[in-house]
Amino acid sequence: MIAAIIGGGVIGGGWAARFLLMGWDVRVFDPDPEAERKIVEVIDNARRSMPGLYDAALPVEGALRFCETLSDTVAGADWIQESVPERLELKRKVYQQVQAHCSPDTVLASSTSGFKPSDLQSCATRPDQIVVAHPFNPVYLLPLVELVTVGANSDIAVRAKAHLKAVGMFPLVLEAEIDAHVADRLLEAVWREALWLVKDGVATTEEIDEAIRMGFGLRWAQMGLFETYRIAGGEAGMRHFLAQFGPALKWPWTKLMDVPDLDDALIDRIAAQSDAQSGHLSIRALERQRDENLVAILRGLRRRNAGAGGWLAQHEATLAGAPSLGDVTRPILTARRAIPLDWTDYNGHMNEARYLEVFAAATDRFMEMIGCDAAYIAAGHSYFTAETHIRHLGECHAGDVVEVRTTCLSGDGKKMHLFHDLVRQGDCIATGEHMLIHVSLETRKSCPPISPVTETLKDVAKAHAALDRPDGAGRFVGQGR
């Protein structure tokens, strides 16, 4: 698949990064001589943070090419993303040139945060090819994209949604078109209010930021406005909440009905406060902090299968494919993943507990492969780990892509004895040896497995008995080599 990115900058670069890391080839058109440097910086940020979001490796990265002409950029593309400055006449001109060279079946999407599709479509050669796909910075980490397909033909609309999902985005499809769509309407409201607070000297930019991230920002990372307020209403429900808090709308906060004048004095004040707050950090450093925090938040939500983390988990399932033992005459591939940013510790490498996290996930995958899957577990049986031995032979770092190869040392009766090799580019970085016991989840006591787990496990153990016994198996801590 090919994505054409028209207009670089932070947003265009973010789109380029997402498509590229999801395996698409990407062509970029931007006449700015600085465009290549800027886009590559964004892509580097993405390479650092995005692969480790998932518990499965991303596809092989696509090819990136900078083009000299619009026609070169869009010919044969499956997706065209326009992210040029927010000037309607400029955008309309771009579409006329693009439509002269692209297929009518290609989605032609605008990153505009303000214009409606009908604004963009008028004057176009084929208006019904144009949609709004408004993303949020950083585009390579945040799943939200507002997809407004009003006025587009249904093939384009269907294809747009499917492509966005394929690259891991959450398309919020809006049935009505309005200026600034939905999210930016909410952001604009907060922005105006925040400007008043700064202008009136009630709070500094830093205090406003703390008021958000120490409080409701945490709530909004996992539930939105209405679900949060539904809870506030208690058992009496949303209606009760509205009855209780609705009257606040009539309070005499008359300033809320006005817009502050963004004059030089206010601009000076905001710029100075922002410098005091964050001026000791470069934008690059701030971006890295932001991305590391977002990875930590998203991975936390992913484990909970909640909000944006639930969306990640769904996408991940499509990346990892169905569990399959494959060729049982060799060790089984039970994991393939990148090391996340937030797994690094004070020694500058992957923390030891994360090795067991990787091995535990590999064991889970092996269990699925032999039939001890979610349905089997829901029916009341599972394996518990009784004993583990880990050897560290090298160091893993954030971003490393690693695989786990699993040998079944025995699988008789209630026991399952596994040996994992954690491999990076052919080198074994660590091994994990694990004894698991089959249990009843009701009694929490050991018991023999049930068909077909019993037979499948025996078959794998039998096939693996022909392999060399792994070097590190059966060793104790401190044993001489």
Add this chain to the structure above:
Amino acid sequence: MIAAIIGGGVIGGGWAARFLLMGWDVRVFDPDPEAERKIVEVIDNARRSMPGLYDAALPVEGALRFCETLSDTVAGADWIQESVPERLELKRKVYQQVQAHCSPDTVLASSTSGFKPSDLQSCATRPDQIVVAHPFNPVYLLPLVELVTVGANSDIAVRAKAHLKAVGMFPLVLEAEIDAHVADRLLEAVWREALWLVKDGVATTEEIDEAIRMGFGLRWAQMGLFETYRIAGGEAGMRHFLAQFGPALKWPWTKLMDVPDLDDALIDRIAAQSDAQSGHLSIRALERQRDENLVAILRGLRRRNAGAGGWLAQHEATLAGAPSLGDVTRPILTARRAIPLDWTDYNGHMNEARYLEVFAAATDRFMEMIGCDAAYIAAGHSYFTAETHIRHLGECHAGDVVEVRTTCLSGDGKKMHLFHDLVRQGDCIATGEHMLIHVSLETRKSCPPISPVTETLKDVAKAHAALDRPDGAGRFVGQGR
């Protein structure tokens, strides 16, 4: 310390829970016959989610008592928190009664989301005792509290800030008083905007929630509005951002300047959409989801030492105390903590990788105790784990308070051989045996430790040589008992 909670409900109950779990005794006054049940439900939610937020155990829970009279409730209290309904006359009456019975040195704080201190202080016997301390739901998880001490005497202001910090809250001290303080001004702006979007049929409550939690809600959980926009401005900075996006304020979004009428039709629509979105879950189930998500987000940020997680880490340091070996003739206490909500896996108990997370933290603590602390590591040396053996003897569950007792099996030359017992109420649930190697962080190769680590480690190893060798030491995976 004693906290008096006047007015139960979700906010009063949240305050009660936070004080209680931070070791304060709590007295509650609320004439509602349902108050006790409601408050205990909130406290149960807090007991489930809050202790595991920290990597150190919370203090022993205080005593909870429901009082019949206001005078009984406030006599001798160190903090009085008023959370009665938002009616000014009612609040003023409460203060008059309270001040007849409480010490003038006690902080008398209101949870009001709308009133200014001066509103509350007028008609009071001692106006300068009254402050606003406006928290956010769930009070036991979100650190933010808006502290407005305008009109209060300086002793009260100082004490208010110190007490709030002692119970883990982040007091945002506002120097100016305005209706609705800061955070609720921002929330009110979003709320009005969201009502328009629903009323105009642009988006449903669920779509608005997704627009938040899939996008800017994730950003705001770790940076606020201004720091996020500073990044959007790029290297050109905040001034550039303002120049670029300021004009949006003048766009013809005239509706933003008006307030929608919250009539029956709009209430019906919101209630119906909210039922469609979340009606399949009870409020209790939603609360649990919210709390589990917040724990996951906060713990992610805590590892990064960022935002609310940085605040948690600071508070945790005061809970855990300074590292100290204590009596070296016995195993060393290297961890004491509650098991977090988000550590549970599909088997309904603590995931195996988290055992190593606990053991790794215990090893870190032991390293600090022998002098291999942050300064030693910053100077270029550390220990790497080479090998680990874990035995599971029982099951841990979310909320369990566990300890780690560490025996040093040897500490000669470059090696450090540790044995951890993970203990819950006297029962050993798991053991961890670890071989660590002292390294240069520059060469990444082994080397002997430096004074005083060398000597301290030898002393501990010598003292521990007199102890019985731990039962599980030196065993390999699958060895018969």
